[in-house]
Amino acid sequence: MQDLDKTRIDKWLWAVRIFKTRSIASEACKKGHVLIDGIAVKSSRLIKIDEIVNVKFNPIVKTYKVKQLLSKRLSAKLVVDYVEDVTPEAEINKLKIMSYSSLGNRDKGLGRPTKKDRRTIEKYRKI
Numbered sequence: 001m002q003d004l005d006k007t008r009i010d011k012w013l014w015a016v017r018i019f020k021t022r023s024i025a026s027e028a029c030k031k032g033h034v035l036i037d038g039i040a041v042k043s044s045r046l047i048k049i050d051e052i053v054n055v056k057f058n059p060i061v062k063t064y065k066v067k068q069l070l071s072k073r074l075s076a077k078l079v080v081d082y083v084e085d086v087t088p089e090a091e092i093n094k095l096k097i098m099s100y101s102s103l104g105n106r107d108k109g110l111g112r113p114t115k116k117d118r119r120t121i122e123k124y125r126k127i
Contacts, residue, residue, distance in 0.1 A: 007069040009034060009053070010043035015070040016083040018055060018062075028055065052086070059125060060091040097124075 007015075010025040013034070019025040025034075025043065032040035035054040036047070047053070053064045065084040074082075113121065 005069070006046040006048070007071050008043065009036070009041055009045045009047050011071050012047055012066070012069065013053075013055070015073045016064075016079050017073070017076055018064065018083075033057075060087075060094050062087045062091065 010022055010029055013019050013025040013028075014022040019028065028034050029041060029043035029045075033056040034041055035056075036045070036051055038054075047066055047069070049066055049068060051066045053066065055062050055064065063086045065086050066082075067084055068082045070082045
């Protein structure tokens with residue numbers, strides 16, 4: 001497709017469909033949710049091939065490896081040539097545990113959680 005040697009991180013995150021819009025990708029960078037080598041990066045940071053990008057999605061941190069650079073958005077089927085999801089199995093299990101747990105979701109009309117309920121919810125969210 002395109003032979004690039006440099007691409008902005010926000011543009012790449014949007015192009016490989018990690019974020020729905022480029023402005024959301026930029027906002028995630030501003031908030032410190034995008035890390036490269038353990039350091040929060042600005043949206044203007046240029047990325048290189050074979051870099052590892054960590055993106056914080058509550059409650060997990062997904063890890064991606066840059067296979068190729070891309071500046072224009074492609075169909076989801078073609079994205080696999082540009083990014084590799086190397087998220088550890090432990091992080092994926094956290095997400096599964098949270099989805100099975102009913103503690104995070106309260107039925108409507110139950111009111112605010114008590115102090116004990118809140119502590120129990122926070123305890124399970126840290127797992």
